[in-house]
Every structure is written in C-alpha cells, then in structure tokens.
Amino acid sequence: MVTIHIDGLPYEVEEGQNLLQACLSRGLNLPYFCWHPALGSVGACRQCAVKRFKSEKDERGEIIMACMTPAEAGVRISIDDPEVAAFRKSVIEWLMLNHPHDCPVCDEGGECHLQDMTVMTGHAYRENRFKKRTYPNQYLGAFLNHEMNRCIQCYRCVRYYHDYAGAGDLNVFASRDHVYFGRGRAGRLESGFSGNLVEICPTGVFTDKTLGRHYTRKWDLQTAPSVCVHCALGCNTIPGSRYGELRRVRNRYNHEVNGYFLCDRGRYGYEFVNCDRRIRAPLVRTSRGVEQVLVSTEDALKSAAAMLSERRKVIGIGSPRASLESNFALLRLVGPKNFHAGISDKELEVLNLIRDVLCLGAARTPTLSETAEAGAVFVLGEDVSNSAPLLALNLRQLPRRKAEIAMAKVKIPPWNDAPIQRIAEFEKGSLYIASPCATGLDEVASKSFHGDISELARLGFAVASVLDPANAPGVEGLTEKEKIRAGEIASALGGAARPLIVSGAGCASLALIEAAANICTALGKIGGQPQIFFALPEANSLGLALLGAAGGLETACSALRSGRADTVVVIENDLFRRCAEEKAIALFDSAKYLVAIDHLINPTTSKADLVLPAAAFAEASGTLVNNEGRAQRFYRVLVPEFEVKESWRWIRDIMRFLGRSEAEKWHRLDDLSVAMAALNPLFAGLVSVAPDADFRLAGGKIPRQAPRYSGRTAMRAHIDVFEQPPPDDPDTPLTFSMEGDPRQPPPSLIPRYWAPGWNSVQALNKFQQEIGGPLRGKDPGVRLIEPIPQARTEYFRDVPASAPKAEGEMSLIPLHHIFGSEELSALSPGVAELCPQPYVALNPEDASFLGLFEGALAKVGVEGLTCCLSVRIVPSLPRAVAGLPVGLRGAPVFELPASGTVVREATDE
Amino acid sequence: MLSILRTLWGVFLHMFRSRETIQYPEQNILDPPRFRGRIILSLDPDGQERCVACYLCSAACPVDCIALQAAQDVNGRRYPEFFRINFSRCILCGFCEEACPTYAIQLTNDFEFSEYDRNNMVYEKEDLLISGPGKHPDYNFFRVAGVAVGVKGKGESENELPPVDVRSLLP
Known part of the structure; x- marks a missing residue:
C-alpha cells in the first residue's frame, strides 16, 4: 500500500495499480471508456484525464491520463480541478459528435456507460452544427445486434474479442474517423464468448438480440443472484425477469469463479425457461396406454401417495442438473440404498473417482480464476473449449501471463495492454494438450497431441513415471516419440510454479483421471505444488457424487427387473438422453409406477404415470456444487405460475402425505441445508453458503426490483384493478418488491449492479474491494472440498495396454x-x-x-x-x-x- | 366597527361583478391549452404509431400506472405490444408527457371520464391511440434517429451523412 493524494486528501492505494484503478477503488468517480479491468489500459479515449502536481507547492500541474500512470507513493493528483474537468467535458463532446439520436430505441439505454459518463462530465448540448457520420450495420448471428452509428471508437470490442477471447472474425477496419468495428463479411460471430461484447461495449453497438425480442429496460427487470446451470463451472449470473418471463442473463462477478465473462451457452441458454414445452400442472395417467390428464395438486399428491405407499418398493433416480436439495429430498424419500444417480453406471464410476481424487487430495483443485495463474498446464483428454468454455477462456490468457512476467522485468506494469499484447500475440503459453482431436485451445498451446483415449492415458501415466521414475508405475511399450513427448511435458510441469493438470469426465475414461491423479502425486513427491482441475458434465454433477448414489441407471434397471423394486421416482432427468432408448423403455416397462418431477415435457415425462411440475432454475432457489466443490446458492428470479414448485417441495409434500415425520421439519430451503449438514460431514459447509432466510438488511429483505421498477399498479390491471401484495418468499432473504434498503447486500445476495451515477454494468467497481479483486465481503460460495495437501501418495497402477485393434474395429x-x-x-x-x-x-x-x-x-x-x-x-x-x-x-x-x-x-x- | 362595515361594503360590491362559477355541465369549460387531462397516444406525420416503447413514461410515472411491452416489427421498428394506463391510479401529473422522447404520449383537455367500476378505468393501447399527431404536428422521431427501421435508409435522417464506405482507402 502506498499513499497518494487526490484533491488534497491522502488515500491508501495498492501499489502497481494505475491511477484510474486507484481512484475507482477508493470510490471516487472518474469517467473512462477504453480501460477495462480485464483488458488493461491503452489510453485511447482520453477520458480519464486528471491533473498531476509535482509537489504541494505546484499549482499549475499537468494533465495526464490516469489509466496510463502508475500509482506511486506521494503522487498528487486532482480530479475536480476546473481545467481538467473542462478537458474531460470537451473530450466527451468530441466522442458524442456523431452519436445518433437513438437512446429511446437503443437497448443499452438505461444501462449505458456512455450515458453515465456524459452525465458525469456534465456535457448536455450538442453544439456541433455539422452532419453526423453514419455506418452500415452487419448481421452478426442470433445473439448480437450491430448498430455501428453508436460507436465511440474505444476499441474495447476488438481488444476483448480478438485479443482476449482469441477469435479472429471481428476486427477494426478503415482509417481516420471512418474506423469500423465488425466482421470482414456479415455473418455469425464464431467465438463462443461473443455475448460478452454486450457488457464490454460501453454503448449500444453490440446489444443482446434475444433480449431485444422481448425488450425490457434494466430498471424494470426483476433480478436475483443465480448460478449458471449449463455446465459444471458454476459461473455466477444475474437473470432478469419481467411479466413472469425470463428475459435475459447477465454476468455476476465472482472473483474466484467467472470474473467478468460468461460463455454464450450460459448467457443465451436461458430461453428454455419460457419454452412451450414447460409443464405447468400435475398430470396423471390412470392406467398404462391412456393419455395423461390434468389434475389438481391435491389429487396429484393423493395418487403419489398411493403409488409410493409403504407396500411398494420405491427407487429414486436423481439428476446432475437438479439442485442438491432436490436430490437430497429424493434420497430421503427412497432411502440411501435406493437412490440412484440418473446417469449410467460407467459415468457414475468416473464421477465417483473424480470425487475421490479431489477429496483424498492428490492435489488441490484451484478455483476457476486461479487456473489463469498456473505456471504450466497439461490438458489431458478433455476438450475444454466445449465442455468447460470459461476454463478455455482462462487458459487462453496463459501467453499473456507469460508476457506480463517478461515485461515486469523491464518495469512495464501488467495493466499496460499495448506492449504486453504485442508480445503475447506471438507467444505460446506453457500449455500442453493431449486430446482425441483438435480443440479450440491448440493454437495457444506449446504442444498438442491427438490420440485415442488409451493412448492419451498412457501418455499421462508416462509423464508421471518420468517425474517420479522410482515409484510411479511405468508404461510398457512406449515408442521413442512418445517417450520424448512425455519427457517434454514432464520437464515443463516439473519446472513450473503451481503446475495445473486439467482432465475431466468428457471422455468418460477412468484411466485418464487416474493418469491425471498420478501426475499430481508425482509432482507432489518431487516437491512441486500441483493443482488438478476436472471438467464435469453438468451443473450439479459433483454435488450428486458427494451425496452418494447406490448406483447408476443399470443398477436401477436390474433392481426393477429382479423385483427388488417396482416403483420409480425420477426428478429433473430425461433418461432417454442417458441411455439407449431400448434400455430406458425396458426400465419403465418393468416398473409398476413411474413418477416424474420435471419442468419440461420429454420422453421420460411422457412415459410417466404421474408428472409433477418442477420449477426451473429461475423459479427455484437451491444449491449447486460446481466442479471445484464450491457450493453456491441460486435464488428464484420469478414466481412461477400455476402449480409449479421446486422438486424438493413436491417430495416434501409427498412425504408429509405419507406421514413421514422427517419432512415435517422441512419448512424452507435452509432446513434442508441443516439436515444435509447433519447427515453428511462433507456438507458441513452448506449452512454458511449464503445468509439464511432470516437475514435482514436494516430490518428489511433485499429487493429484487430496482427502486425505479415501473408499472406496479398497471401490469395486472387488465385482470384485476386491485393490486395484490408481493408474493411470499420464505426460502430467501430477498423479496419480490422494490422496497428495501438501498445499501449493498452481502456478495452472495447482490441482485444487480447499480450505484448512484453508475447505471451500467460498470457499477461493479463500487462492489469490489479493489478493482478487479474480490467483492466486498467475501466472494460467494463455500468450497466443500479442501483436501489436506499431499494426503494421497499412492499411485494408480492400472496402466492401459496399447491394444492393437482388430480389422474394421x-x-x-x-x-x-x-x-x-x-x-x-x-x-x-x-x-x-x-x-x-x-x-x-x-x-x-x-x-x-x-x-x-x-x-x-x-x-x-x-x-x-x-x-x-x-x-x-x-x-x-x-x-x-x-x-x-x-x-x-x-x-x-x-x-x-x-x-x-x-x-x-x-x-x- | 369601521372594518366590519368596510367588509360588508366589499361583499355588497361583489354582487355586481361577473360570475366566476361556470354552470358545468350545462355550460362548457374553456380550459387553458396546457391543461393536463386524459392521456392519449398519437401518430406521427406518416400515420404510424409514434410510441417506440422506450419505457421512459412508465419509469417517470410516480404512481407506476403505465405498463407496456416493447415489440419489433419485421423492419426492427419498435412499438408497444401492449400499452396500459390504469387511470384509476393516474394523478395526471404529466411526467410521462415530459419524459416522452417522441411526443407520442400527450395529455389532453378531456377530464370527463369517471366510471362506476374501477376496472373500466384501465385503458389499453386501442383506447389510447388517436388518429393524428396531437399537439406536435411535425415531429417524426425516426426521421431524426440514427436507426434505419423501414422509415428511411441508413444515413438518410436529418443531419446525417451518407454511410461510410468502409472499404475506401481515400483519406
């Protein structure tokens, strides 16, 4: 920490930051455009000008760009100096010369950084009498709208999309005041991270096309903290809803997980919540072969009780996409011995092995943000750009980290983007990839190798045996080339600080995971600090493995066939996606009754004798465990219509109907967390994942609606002119209202980013301890797995043999x-x-x-x-x-x- | 004593002044031009809906009695899918008119809309739309805005240059 003086007052700031970061970190308002905490500074927009004084006596000072000047001890600057304030005002006047008269029809309006900064500098009237420059637009695919007239040439889009996300199809063209940001030819943006342009662009050049179809302003969206359900990384999101419909998903900053970015699957995958395949009311089939009919909740519970009564032998099939609470409730309904995972036996075996490797501590699993800091990375058998997209985005920054370290030697700070990018462009990261076929990361990898899964596993085992030849199992019959390859990877990993091994369940191969664990054990033995990271298939895969299932689908199938069970309860799972159709049909046919609790009509629910409508992620609150074992709470954003409720609530109601005393205690979500923590020591941390439902900020709940939420007395007026009280929400400390304390809630409860004068997503600056650092308080989520370092010293010894294939195989x-x-x-x-x-x-x-x-x-x-x-x-x-x-x-x-x-x-x- | 007499005299004189009371409803009211009464939605000079569903009126409304939903036509022109004013809540403050960037929402001189049933005070878009431009006969938002939404091409708005040729290398 060093002391700098801003407008005569001393401030303690972190050394090595630039002055803009320092000012923002201390809560001061300084306008900026081209700087972004993840992208660094280039000093292109000239907006963050401040005045620097040589000493206390200096009254003249000089105008400098805050983003390009390091915060050194004793620096004296002024933000409020009239001369520099006038300078900033005129800069924004130039930027606005050609800005169109669009705000009412611009989707960025109301959360526009350009609007905020214009108001902040005080520029109000356009005095330029000349005509405005215009641009043609391009079609950019299903996710983004392009409106180039609004561009202020800050270059953020290219610096993000081209330099940070590493995609080549968006660039800057033409010259002088004609510069154009777009594609060489109109067409869909190819990167899987294109959606971040919406948040990166300080104005409305790139806007969310899916939001545009059901457009709602930021202040009208009902928002709550949530977690992405489309992969296992557990990126934090802020979904927004209006009129009972999910309207968009935005990034929620979590320094330890997703930082500033989301992938397009997470950002644009939300629309399934609104799709017409949703189940909204209970359905019952009186006998096989007849149509399902709509019934009331009461009748549905009665038939559920009849189907699941004591006389029956019930098994449950959980789901890796259902919340921990729902899976746990099912486990309690059917008993641990009858709880099945809802994935194939083989996948469950892989998942359990991953869980054991993580828990028994061959190495610590890093947080997602820590993966970008690894000294060397070996990706073993996983196509992370498709199975864990944001991990791929992080690994893509490895060349940049290398360049930053190199430039630190010549005293160029890491935020100085231009020189670092110039070097990083031609740099390869210490990244080694062994995968079945080419992945999106190959272009930044030092070496990549493609082979059959057994070959990849053998390579992994070989690397371990090179690192620790005395103890690690050797690999028989390696070719000379393979030996060299293993040696090269081993020396890179062995010589690096915090080497990272990435593998996963993508190939569903035990040998790959064992090989990855062996490398970590070997690295630990030679005194390194290895880290291991597994990409998992679904949002709660690890949570399901931690709960512990008696088996997978094949086990469930054999239990039904042998008569050990005759009734199945399936929650939030389409078994036709998990196993071959014949197998699924056989499973259902051998069951007397099939009860399905799900939110979508799918082949499984169509087969069911009783269907109960479950709440989708935006309508439910619950907990998910991501691939590093971080339990994170997601909150409901909208109140579902009709009789839709969380799976665990349905199961609780059934259990109460059956007279099970256990369920009498389950009044709200927290009660299940407490029950889980009491039954399983692994879940002890669950109770502290987020503040409980009794948490109050200044005596009130935290509002899901912004203070300027509109239409309260008119949205339902066509149905009934009398207003209803806001719906009850017993599970969370949030309320479906705009009433509440405007102060910042704890990080895991932040429903939106807003601060006075900061309506755009850049208001996030006001929520962080230091810009680009953790949120004030603690980053959301609790890691359930923190292994004892180097607890595991045993090697896995089943090295797969290189089996020659038969002709035609x-x-x-x-x-x-x-x-x-x-x-x-x-x-x-x-x-x-x-x-x-x-x-x-x-x-x-x-x-x-x-x-x-x-x-x-x-x-x-x-x-x-x-x-x-x-x-x-x-x-x-x-x-x-x-x-x-x-x-x-x-x-x-x-x-x-x-x-x-x-x-x-x-x-x- | 004198002051009482003076007061009585003053009151007596008022008998010969002209009447302020208007015999409404027999007699019509001549209200001032900026009177704020029943809200309408107007059309632009081209005869198309002026409202671009920007939500500024609903945000400005202090009693939150305006609800709408934006939609887009095939050209990308924004319009309200529904536009609802709950007049039983409306306080006729005129903030919506002030907030409106396109002069679509306007307050008129009409105040005669009392109902026995509050539900009848809920006006939908069909009830609000009038067939002309109202107080602002000339303004056409899309002739000034930068977006091309079927009204004109890119760069054809007022005060706009033709679109830049991105491939040109001329200085």
Missing part, C-alpha cells in the same frame, strides 16, 4: 459441443440455431478407406445398436477412431467410449 469416442451437448440450453432458439446435426467424425484416411466422404451416410454399430449418421471429416482425429457427438437432439445414445464399427451405408442407387 473402430474406437468410438464422445465429442462435446458448446452448443448442443447440453440439454437445456439446446432448447433456447438462439442456441438451437447453432447446434450441429448428428454426425460421425472420421479421419480423412479412414473415410477414404471406407469409401466415405463429407456428408455421406455411414452406419455406426456399437454393441448390437446401429444407426445411420452423416460423415464429417475431422483431419485431427487419429486413425481408427470415430467421434460421435454427445447429447445432440435426434442423435442415438451410445455408451461411449466403446469399440464398434463404421461402415458405408448401402444406398439404393
């Missing part, structure tokens, strides 16, 4: 897609547009050997199941390996990885 591996592999987001129209059609990926040589070409039909056979898929040629795929996309709609479900056959489909011609 292919190894079929799963391929993940950022858009399409996840069930819920694929129901949102914008995302659905980008989902690929089912295909089989083949190496070009394999394809020509089989007489196949791009788009041709191939017959894929695995364990007796066959299906026809069109061929996609993927040059990076190894020989004798075929890739099958996971989770696409209309694609057959195979249990992958497996060995199978791919042959040419005989056509009639």
Whole structure:
C-alpha cells in the first residue's frame, strides 16, 4: 500500500495499480471508456484525464491520463480541478459528435456507460452544427445486434474479442474517423464468448438480440443472484425477469469463479425457461396406454401417495442438473440404498473417482480464476473449449501471463495492454494438450497431441513415471516419440510454479483421471505444488457424487427387473438422453409406477404415470456444487405460475402425505441445508453458503426490483384493478418488491449492479474491494472440498495396454459441443440455431478407406445398436477412431467410449 | 366597527361583478391549452404509431400506472405490444408527457371520464391511440434517429451523412 493524494486528501492505494484503478477503488468517480479491468489500459479515449502536481507547492500541474500512470507513493493528483474537468467535458463532446439520436430505441439505454459518463462530465448540448457520420450495420448471428452509428471508437470490442477471447472474425477496419468495428463479411460471430461484447461495449453497438425480442429496460427487470446451470463451472449470473418471463442473463462477478465473462451457452441458454414445452400442472395417467390428464395438486399428491405407499418398493433416480436439495429430498424419500444417480453406471464410476481424487487430495483443485495463474498446464483428454468454455477462456490468457512476467522485468506494469499484447500475440503459453482431436485451445498451446483415449492415458501415466521414475508405475511399450513427448511435458510441469493438470469426465475414461491423479502425486513427491482441475458434465454433477448414489441407471434397471423394486421416482432427468432408448423403455416397462418431477415435457415425462411440475432454475432457489466443490446458492428470479414448485417441495409434500415425520421439519430451503449438514460431514459447509432466510438488511429483505421498477399498479390491471401484495418468499432473504434498503447486500445476495451515477454494468467497481479483486465481503460460495495437501501418495497402477485393434474395429469416442451437448440450453432458439446435426467424425484416411466422404451416410454399430449418421471429416482425429457427438437432439445414445464399427451405408442407387 | 362595515361594503360590491362559477355541465369549460387531462397516444406525420416503447413514461410515472411491452416489427421498428394506463391510479401529473422522447404520449383537455367500476378505468393501447399527431404536428422521431427501421435508409435522417464506405482507402 502506498499513499497518494487526490484533491488534497491522502488515500491508501495498492501499489502497481494505475491511477484510474486507484481512484475507482477508493470510490471516487472518474469517467473512462477504453480501460477495462480485464483488458488493461491503452489510453485511447482520453477520458480519464486528471491533473498531476509535482509537489504541494505546484499549482499549475499537468494533465495526464490516469489509466496510463502508475500509482506511486506521494503522487498528487486532482480530479475536480476546473481545467481538467473542462478537458474531460470537451473530450466527451468530441466522442458524442456523431452519436445518433437513438437512446429511446437503443437497448443499452438505461444501462449505458456512455450515458453515465456524459452525465458525469456534465456535457448536455450538442453544439456541433455539422452532419453526423453514419455506418452500415452487419448481421452478426442470433445473439448480437450491430448498430455501428453508436460507436465511440474505444476499441474495447476488438481488444476483448480478438485479443482476449482469441477469435479472429471481428476486427477494426478503415482509417481516420471512418474506423469500423465488425466482421470482414456479415455473418455469425464464431467465438463462443461473443455475448460478452454486450457488457464490454460501453454503448449500444453490440446489444443482446434475444433480449431485444422481448425488450425490457434494466430498471424494470426483476433480478436475483443465480448460478449458471449449463455446465459444471458454476459461473455466477444475474437473470432478469419481467411479466413472469425470463428475459435475459447477465454476468455476476465472482472473483474466484467467472470474473467478468460468461460463455454464450450460459448467457443465451436461458430461453428454455419460457419454452412451450414447460409443464405447468400435475398430470396423471390412470392406467398404462391412456393419455395423461390434468389434475389438481391435491389429487396429484393423493395418487403419489398411493403409488409410493409403504407396500411398494420405491427407487429414486436423481439428476446432475437438479439442485442438491432436490436430490437430497429424493434420497430421503427412497432411502440411501435406493437412490440412484440418473446417469449410467460407467459415468457414475468416473464421477465417483473424480470425487475421490479431489477429496483424498492428490492435489488441490484451484478455483476457476486461479487456473489463469498456473505456471504450466497439461490438458489431458478433455476438450475444454466445449465442455468447460470459461476454463478455455482462462487458459487462453496463459501467453499473456507469460508476457506480463517478461515485461515486469523491464518495469512495464501488467495493466499496460499495448506492449504486453504485442508480445503475447506471438507467444505460446506453457500449455500442453493431449486430446482425441483438435480443440479450440491448440493454437495457444506449446504442444498438442491427438490420440485415442488409451493412448492419451498412457501418455499421462508416462509423464508421471518420468517425474517420479522410482515409484510411479511405468508404461510398457512406449515408442521413442512418445517417450520424448512425455519427457517434454514432464520437464515443463516439473519446472513450473503451481503446475495445473486439467482432465475431466468428457471422455468418460477412468484411466485418464487416474493418469491425471498420478501426475499430481508425482509432482507432489518431487516437491512441486500441483493443482488438478476436472471438467464435469453438468451443473450439479459433483454435488450428486458427494451425496452418494447406490448406483447408476443399470443398477436401477436390474433392481426393477429382479423385483427388488417396482416403483420409480425420477426428478429433473430425461433418461432417454442417458441411455439407449431400448434400455430406458425396458426400465419403465418393468416398473409398476413411474413418477416424474420435471419442468419440461420429454420422453421420460411422457412415459410417466404421474408428472409433477418442477420449477426451473429461475423459479427455484437451491444449491449447486460446481466442479471445484464450491457450493453456491441460486435464488428464484420469478414466481412461477400455476402449480409449479421446486422438486424438493413436491417430495416434501409427498412425504408429509405419507406421514413421514422427517419432512415435517422441512419448512424452507435452509432446513434442508441443516439436515444435509447433519447427515453428511462433507456438507458441513452448506449452512454458511449464503445468509439464511432470516437475514435482514436494516430490518428489511433485499429487493429484487430496482427502486425505479415501473408499472406496479398497471401490469395486472387488465385482470384485476386491485393490486395484490408481493408474493411470499420464505426460502430467501430477498423479496419480490422494490422496497428495501438501498445499501449493498452481502456478495452472495447482490441482485444487480447499480450505484448512484453508475447505471451500467460498470457499477461493479463500487462492489469490489479493489478493482478487479474480490467483492466486498467475501466472494460467494463455500468450497466443500479442501483436501489436506499431499494426503494421497499412492499411485494408480492400472496402466492401459496399447491394444492393437482388430480389422474394421473402430474406437468410438464422445465429442462435446458448446452448443448442443447440453440439454437445456439446446432448447433456447438462439442456441438451437447453432447446434450441429448428428454426425460421425472420421479421419480423412479412414473415410477414404471406407469409401466415405463429407456428408455421406455411414452406419455406426456399437454393441448390437446401429444407426445411420452423416460423415464429417475431422483431419485431427487419429486413425481408427470415430467421434460421435454427445447429447445432440435426434442423435442415438451410445455408451461411449466403446469399440464398434463404421461402415458405408448401402444406398439404393 | 369601521372594518366590519368596510367588509360588508366589499361583499355588497361583489354582487355586481361577473360570475366566476361556470354552470358545468350545462355550460362548457374553456380550459387553458396546457391543461393536463386524459392521456392519449398519437401518430406521427406518416400515420404510424409514434410510441417506440422506450419505457421512459412508465419509469417517470410516480404512481407506476403505465405498463407496456416493447415489440419489433419485421423492419426492427419498435412499438408497444401492449400499452396500459390504469387511470384509476393516474394523478395526471404529466411526467410521462415530459419524459416522452417522441411526443407520442400527450395529455389532453378531456377530464370527463369517471366510471362506476374501477376496472373500466384501465385503458389499453386501442383506447389510447388517436388518429393524428396531437399537439406536435411535425415531429417524426425516426426521421431524426440514427436507426434505419423501414422509415428511411441508413444515413438518410436529418443531419446525417451518407454511410461510410468502409472499404475506401481515400483519406
């Protein structure tokens, strides 16, 4: 900490920051445009001018750019000096010369950084009498609108999209006052992180197209803190709703998790909540073969009680996309021995192994933000750009970190973007990738290697044995090339501070995870500080593994078939996505009754004898455990219509109906957290995940609506002119009202970013301890798993052998897609547009050997199941390996990885 | 004593002054031009809805009696999908008119809209729209705004240059 003087007052600021950061960190208002905490400063917009004085006696001073000047001890600056204030005002006047008269029809209006800064500088009237420059716009895909007239040339979009997110299809064109930010040719933005442009752009050049279809101003959105449900990283979000509909999702800053950015799947996947496939009322089927009919809640509970009465042998099938509370309630309903995970046995085995590796502590798992600070990274068998997008965005910053360290030697601070970017552009990160086929990160990797899953695992084991040749299991029959490769990776990992091993459940391979754990054990033994990070498939995968299930779907199936069970309760899970259709049908047919609690009509709910309408994430409150074991609370944003309620509430009501005393104590969400913490020591931290429902700020609940929320006395007036009181919310300390203390709530309860004078998302500055640092208080979430460092010293010893394949045999591996592999987001129209059609990926040589070409039909056979898929040629795929996309709609479900056959489909011609 | 007489004299003189009381409803009221009465939505000179559903009126409304939802036509022109004013709450303060950037929402001289049932005081867009531009006959927001939404092409607004040719290398 150093002391600087701003307008005559001393302030303690962190050394190494720039003056703009220092001023903002201390709560002072200084306008800016081109600077962004994640992107650094370039000094392009000239907006953050301050006056610097040489000494106490200096009265003249000099105008400098705060963002380009380091905060050194004893610096004296003035923000309020009239000369510099006039300078800032004239700068904004220039920026506004060509800004169109658009605010009423601009989606940024009301949360526009340009509006805020214009008001802050005091510029009010346009005195320029010349005509305004205009630009043509471009079509940028389903997610973003482009309105170039509004541009103020701050270059933030290119610096984010091109430099930070590493995508090449948006750039700056033309010269002088004609500079144009867009694509070379109109078309969809290819990066999976394009949605962040909405928040990066200080004005309305890039706006959210999905919001535009049901546009609502920021002040009219009912918002609450939430957690993204579209992958396991647990990025924090702020969904907004209006008129009982979910309208958009924005980023919620969590320094330890997602920082400033979200991926497009998380940002645009929300529309499934509004889709017409939602279940809004209970449905009952009186006997198999007849249609389901609508019934009242009372009748539904009665039939549930009849189906699940004591005489029946009930098993439960949980879900990795349901909250911890819902899964726990199901576990209590059916008993731990009858609780099944709702994923295949194999996937559960992989998940359990990951849980054990994390808990027993071969290495600590870093937070998502810490992954960007790793000295060297080895990605083993996971396509993180598709299965954990934001992790890929973080790993992409490795070259930049390297450049920052290099530039620190010549005293260039890390926020000075231009020189660092110039170096980072040609730098490769200490990133090694071993994956089945090319990933989006290969271009920033030092080395990338593609091979079959067993080969990748062998490479992993080989790296461990190079690091610790004495103890780690050796790998038989390695080629010379493989040995060199393993040696290179081992030396990079061994020599780096905090090396990071990334693997995951993407390939559903135990050997890969064991290999990753072995590398960590080996690195620990040679005195390193290894970290391990697993990408998991779904929002609550790890939570489900921590709860502990008796088995997966196959176990449930055999329990039904053997007569050990006759009734199934499935929550928030479509089993037809989890196993082959025949298997799912067999499972349901062998059950006497099937009770499904879900929010979407899907093949499982269509088969059910009783369907209870569950609340989707925006309508429910609950807890999710992300892939690092961080439990995070999400809060309901809107009150669902009709009889929709949380799965755990349905289960509680059924249990009460059945006379189970346990459920009598479950009045609200916190009661389940307490019950979980009491039953399972792993969940001890759950009670402190977020303030409980009794938390009050200055005696009141925290308002979900902004103070300027409009239409309160008119929105329901067409139904009834008399106003209703706000709906009750017993589970949370938030209220569906605009009444409440305007002060900042604790970080896990921040419903929106707003501060006086700061209506845009940049108001976040006022919520952080230091700019770009943790939120005031503590970053949301509690890590349930903090392993004892180096508790595990045992090696896994099952090194897979390199088995030569039989003639015509292919190894079929799963391929993940950022858009399409996840069930819920694929129901949102914008995302659905980008989902690929089912295909089989083949190496070009394999394809020509089989007489196949791009788009041709191939017959894929695995364990007796066959299906026809069109061929996609993927040059990076190894020989004798075929890739099958996971989770696409209309694609057959195979249990992958497996060995199978791919042959040419005989056509009639 | 004198002051009482003076007062009585003053009152007596008032008998010969002209009457301030208007015999409403037999007699019509000539209210001032800036009288704030029943709210209407106007059309622009091209005959299209002026309202661009910017939500500023609803935000300005102190009793929150305006609710609307924005929608877009095929050209991207914004209009209100529904526009509802609950006149049983409205205090006719005129803030909505002041906030309106397009002169769409205007207060008129009409105040004769009492009802026996409060539900009848809820006006929808069909009830609010009039068939002309109201107090501002000339203003057309989309002729000034930068967006091209079917009304004109890019760069054809008032005070606009033709669109930049991004591929031109000329200085």
